[in-house]
Amino acid sequence: MPKIKLDIERIIFIIIGTFLIALSTNAILIPNHLLSGGVNGIATFLHFLFNWNVGLLVILLNIPLFILALFFLKRHFIVYSLFGMLMLSAWLEVTKGIQIATTNTLSIILLGGVLNGFGSGIIFRGDGSTGGSDIVAKIINKHFSISMATVTMVINAIIMIFSIFFFGLDLSILTLSTMFVASRVTHFVVDGLNYKRTLFIITTELHYQVMANDIMSELLRGVTIIPAKGAYTGSDKFILYTTISIQEVAKIKHIVAHHDPTAFVTITPTAQVIGNGRGFLPNTND
Numbered sequence: 001m002p003k004i005k006l007d008i009e010r011i012i013f014i015i016i017g018t019f020l021i022a023l024s025t026n027a028i029l030i031p032n033h034l035l036s037g038g039v040n041g042i043a044t045f046l047h048f049l050f051n052w053n054v055g056l057l058v059i060l061l062n063i064p065l066f067i068l069a070l071f072f073l074k075r076h077f078i079v080y081s082l083f084g085m086l087m088l089s090a091w092l093e094v095t096k097g098i099q100i101a102t103t104n105t106l107s108i109i110l111l112g113g114v115l116n117g118f119g120s121g122i123i124f125r126g127d128g129s130t131g132g133s134d135i136v137a138k139i140i141n142k143h144f145s146i147s148m149a150t151v152t153m154v155i156n157a158i159i160m161i162f163s164i165f166f167f168g169l170d171l172s173i174l175t176l177s178t179m180f181v182a183s184r185v186t187h188f189v190v191d192g193l194n195y196k197r198t199l200f201i202i203t204t205e206l207h208y209q210v211m212a213n214d215i216m217s218e219l220l221r222g223v224t225i226i227p228a229k230g231a232y233t234g235s236d237k238f239i240l241y242t243t244i245s246i247q248e249v250a251k252i253k254h255i256v257a258h259h260d261p262t263a264f265v266t267i268t269p270t271a272q273v274i275g276n277g278r279g280f281l282p283n284t285n286d
Contacts, residue, residue, distance in 0.1 A: 013126025014084045020119030021130070022091030025054065027100040028112035035163055035175045036116055036182070037156040039065075039132030040088070045162065055092035058085065058132075065135045072139045077129065084123060085131035109174060113181025120182065121189025187271075196270040197249055201240040202228065207260040208238035214255045215240070219248050243273050 025036060025044060033048065035041040043057035062085050069078050102108060123130065133155045137148035156179060163172040203211060212223040226239040244252060249267060256263050 010080065010126045010128055011083065013122050014080065014128040014130075015087055017119040017121075017123035017126070017128065018084060018087040018130060019091045019095075020115050020122070022088060022095045022119075023098065024112050024115035024119065025092060026095045027098045028108060028115065029178070030054070031099050032108050032112075032174070033167060033171055034108070034112060034178055035159060037133070037152065037159065037179055038130075040130070041156070041159045045159065045166075049166065055089040055096075058089045058092065062131045062135075065131060068139065069131075069135045072142065073135065077138070080127075081129040081131040081134065084128050088130045105174065109177045109181060112178045114185050116178070117182035117185025118189055121186040124186065124190050191271045195246060196243050196273050197246055198243045198268050198270045199241070199252060200266045201242075201256055202237055202264040203240065203256075203260045205236055205238060207263070208240060211255060211259045211263075212240055214259070215242060215252060218255065219244060219251060221248070243270060 021036075021040065025040060028034070029036055030044060030047070035044050039058060039061050040054075043054045043061060046052050046057055047054045066078065066082060066085075069081070100111060102111065129135075133152055134148075136155065137151035140146050140151050141148045160172055160176060163175055201211065208225060212225060215221055215223050221242050221244055224241040226241060228237040228239050229235070230237050242252075253265070256265055
């Protein structure tokens with residue numbers, strides 16, 4: 001039963017997300033001669049040049065990619081990607097006549113980017129896909145260990161180069177601005193406000209336990225203690241590993257300085273934290 005519910009939830013996310021992407025494309029981007037990223041952007045580009053149907057182009061451009069995916073990717077990913085691609089194509093037809101009337105450049109960038117990014121974020125949040133560049137990125141990531149974000153960025157950069165050549169610099173900069181807004185909104189929808197800070201505190205045997213006790217009692221955060229040895233001095237060290245909210249950084253720095261002013265501390269941004277803990281994402285079986 002839980003698996004069926006999870007699958008239905010994913011399908012709903014894909015339906016809503018593809019609708020928002022299609023709405024952004026037809027109501028904002030196309031009327032203002034702007035492009036989006038990935039295959040949808042390529043389809044829009046060809047629409048501007050030859051007045052071809054965008055929804056049909058999305059399907060045609062995806063056919064060779066899905067054939068390629070059959071040889072390299074898992075069937076589970078392919079099925080949901082196929083559903084997402086078909087839903088996007090269908091919504092592009094349904095929303096074809098909709099247009100949000102605005103001539104303000106800032107409104108165009110924000111509306112187009114927010115709708116597109118929110119739609120993409122919902123799809124990714126539901127572990128879905130619309131095929132296209134996601135397939136290319138996933139295959140390259142699997143076989144060459146190049147991140148999917150990097151592959152997507154390269155694809156979008158190629159689209160931007162063609163956009164500059166055919167439509168001029170001004171429209172291309174507007175397209176780039178819309179893509180940037182969309183990417184930030186996507187990250188926000190996927191990660192939410194779950195941004196944390198991960199700390200590694202290197203201290204001595206004299207201070208590590210009292211420092212860990214204060215972190216646990218005052219911040220109510222778990223601490224992992226890792227025995228270590230200084231390479232230069234050869235002395236025994238202890239590393240305290242913990243993840244906290246951004247608001248707790250100042251407090252933990254005060255705790256460290258109070259017990260061991262010579263402690264070595266690194267603080268790194270953390271987009272998602274999964275597991276038991278206050279404000280962390282729960283573990284799932286999917």
